[in-house]
Amino acid sequence: MLRALSPGLRRRTVVLAAAVLAGVLLIVVLATGWAGSGNDGVTTVDGNASAVVYAAGHRPLAPGFTATTLTGSKLSFSSYRGKVVVLNFWGSWCVPCREEASTLAAVAAKYRPPGVSFLGVNVRDTTVSALAFTHSFHVTYPSVSDQSSAITLDFTAKVPIAGTPTTLVVDRTGHIAGAVFGTVTYPDLTAILAKVG
Amino acid sequence: MTDVRAPETDPFDPAAERDDQPRPGSSSPGGTFGLADWLKWAWRQLTSMRIALILLFLLALASVPGSMLPQQGSNPASVQQYYVSHPALAPWLDRLGLFNVFAAPWFAAIYLLLFASLVGCVVPRTFRLAGSARTLPPRAPRHLARLPRSAEYTIALPPGDAVEVAARVLSGRGFRLRRPDDADLAQDWVSAEKGYLREAGNLLFHLALLGVLVSVALGGLFGYKADRLLVQGQSFADTVSALDEFHPGRFVTAADLGPFTMTLNRFDASYISSGQQRGQPSAFDARVTYTEQPGGPARTFDLDVNRPLSVDGAKVYLIGHGYAPEFTVTDARGHVVYNQPTPFVAGTSGNFLSEGVVKVPDAQPEQLGFTGVFVPTAVNVGGTLESVFPAADNPVVSLIAYAGNLGMDSGAPQSVYQLDTSAMHRLTTSPQVLQRGQSLKLPGGRGTITFTGYVPWVSLAITHDPGQLPALICGIAALGGLLLSFMIRRRRVFVRARVGPSTGSQRVDTTVQVGGLARTDASGGFEAEFAELAAELRSAHEQAAQHRHEGE
């Protein structure tokens, strides 16, 4: 059917048709192929993509919150300013959280003298079950209740929290300096704490 | 004899578009068949009607397995079930992509080829349409009586005037006109053509389909779908870790979720209590409170099956509901280690007979687990408990207790609806039935479980689809183009005036011939239109003749 057109028109038709086709193909290729984005200031810990450290100057400010602990008292996160805080998002229902509990306890014990605080954020859980968990695993540091995930929501605006467990390391100025997305391992967490100091 | 077919390209007769037999190599005079020739041949094939037809058939055929076999995207549980019931066949079907047909590459190939064919057809025709905006209708044939529609009458007007009157009438009716030029020696005629919008409608339809495809792709890239089950009284914030399922598009990140928080205050379901439709739901109502961002004002909304909530660019839909019986578990030491509503999921037996699991991983000294059946309106039928009505008129729970290792302390995440009893031992020999408020004492002093009550739960879907509105607009445009192309006919009308048989008086008598034909008669009606037109022309001529007569 191209024969009916003049040569110039024919060429233009072919080019345009090819362009439209290429455009459609491009859209589909993008839809099925490409992923990923780069961000600067983020380095992984030993090549482990789920444990990251944020370089100074690229650390997002941790949002403040006030919540009730599992034992019923009120806790304000701002009271932790000036200390390094390991913030662990967990639930008693969560298998990897149960798996990492002993690791967290060990690191908490080791880093208490240097003044690192541990704080848990208990998500999608009940106080009863959460307390039972802390008794089972001998968790000595406090946890706040975040049944509706509101605190998680605030933190997700700063770092891409995609599930439970997630562990964040907040530096003395209240900025998020490191994160482990997933089960914490002893080497990863201690490496981050070493870098954050 | 004047050929009706105009010397210039006549859109009425697009011979160039005829669906030829494939003729490869016709463009290469030397007989060699290079890559360029192959490509040209392939392109010509792809954009032919025959291939378009075959691709349409393939598209229809390819969709069939997508409707017969369970699909991963909409019903992953059924896919699992299929593996169980057809263990040999299922892996092969999976390799062919038959459990996810509509995302399979071969399905994509079919519709992409179809759209390539479409583009290759539509684009040249768009150029041609634009070019033909100035093309005149062909010259009037000499013998209008041979046309499918014709009429003839005599009028007392000079031929030139008759043609002028006719031209005015036709122009008033929206026809595009052509008059004789110098080459047509002393002839009085006018050609008129109408209905060019038909091709525009046709092209609009096909381009709009392309727009729908692009919109769907847009939605897939930049949209997301998420699910969350919410028990009455619970709240959740719209963040990934608070969602049960999250399926983001390729370019969507967790930060794209709107920061709303929602609480399910109350859920009510009412059912028809008598008649042939007893047990059918008659109304659902989920009252929610939500804030659009943290710290924002709280708003309430009545979520219903056909009434979603729009918030933060996403829509929240009420998809389903069920019962969450409440249990309190005390362990061997007498500590309360579990006290919460537990969502149970309705099975296939109807009337919301639901199954669920209670896991108490922090019971001491041994972890406890229970599999349970919740019966909303329980009636003992020959020894088995059945639910006879979906409302909780007589709620009863039946439990089997286990103790041991739930498998939750390490390894893969578990489903909250399934209990892995492989490392556990059964505590009760038979299912224990509990009424509301009753407790089951576990043997060996391991503790008790009490069925304290129940609350409803709802399942919500949170979706964002930026391609939705463009898809709708393109769909409507496609419909509009379709209607245009079906309702508008391309038609031509010719009027010739000749000095007629003399009646002997000084009056000039002109024979006016009107002829017309339609390019297609897709919607019929040209006969009626021609009849009307002929009548209108005649009355206009008679009026003009009258004025002329009065003027003399």
Next chain:
Amino acid sequence: MPVNVALGHVSNAFLIVALVIYSLSVVAFAGDFAFGRPRRAAAAASGQQARDRATALASVGAAGAAAGPAPVEPEVPAATAGGEPVDDAGSMPELEVPALRAIREAGRWVVAAVALAAIGAAAHTTAVITRGLAVHRAPWGNMYEFVTALTCVAVIFFVFAMIRYRAWTLGVFVMGAVVVTLGLAETLIYTAPGDLVPALQSYWLDIHVTAMTLATGIFFVSAVLGFVYLWVDRYTRRVAAGRAAPDNGIVRRLPGIEQLDRLTYRTIVFGFPVWTFGVIAGAIWADQAWGRYWGWDPVETWAFITWVLYAAFLHARATAGWRGRRAHYVQLLGFASLIFNVLVVQVFIAGMHSYSGVG
């Protein structure tokens, strides 16, 4: 609001009455075949031939099938064009005589049949309307209601088309199919009037299912006409091959094959945009109810397949070698997929669309 059971009984009574009257009209149409006036089908045929010859002279579409994605229908001259003088090219046999007179002229049997069909249609429409009043909603909420409504649409559409094109001889086929369908609906899938499940309590029900009901009714007619076309086509080919006696009494009285083809085509042209609109409305409703406008639910998928097949029919008519018999196979395949969707997919295949009220 409670269902008005008494009105439901009234509706059912009217439906039975309509069924009986339709059966009588089928008998009358058949009687016209057997005893009626020899038709001016011959005159219509010669008028057609004259037009076709004129078309050949006008060289419009004389090059044969036109390609392109447009649903075009060029006037291909019939092979029967003979050497008669072109004398009535200006006549319009269909419209020269007004409708009522044409019916009278067609003979007593046709008068009776058309009258019965019209009265039956009135009763049928009353049945549908009273059913709607009984349940306080649009009366197409389950399969039984859907079938009664679509056959009503089919009858009304067909009666109009039959009168417009003076195609009395097609009445026995279409009305016969309606009688069979309604009879099956009454006996097999009757559902007492009742309320809708909450998922269907939306004004989109009125829009989406109404459009689907209308489109299905129209495609019902084109399917019956398709069968008639194939039958006549087969007979013609057998005659040409010498395997059947020419001048079959029934075929002689039927409209010419070109006329049948054109009538079927125009019916589908009427129904296809309605179906398209129904699919779009369904997508809008699905988005309101289920959170996505297209999810390849089995019913959605088969509605899509039906759409693609009817689109293939429209393309086939513009493709050399696919006009005529093959195109009608495609069209009937499209209708088969529609019926499969209604009868099998909605009932037996699990999905979000299982509101048939059956099983």
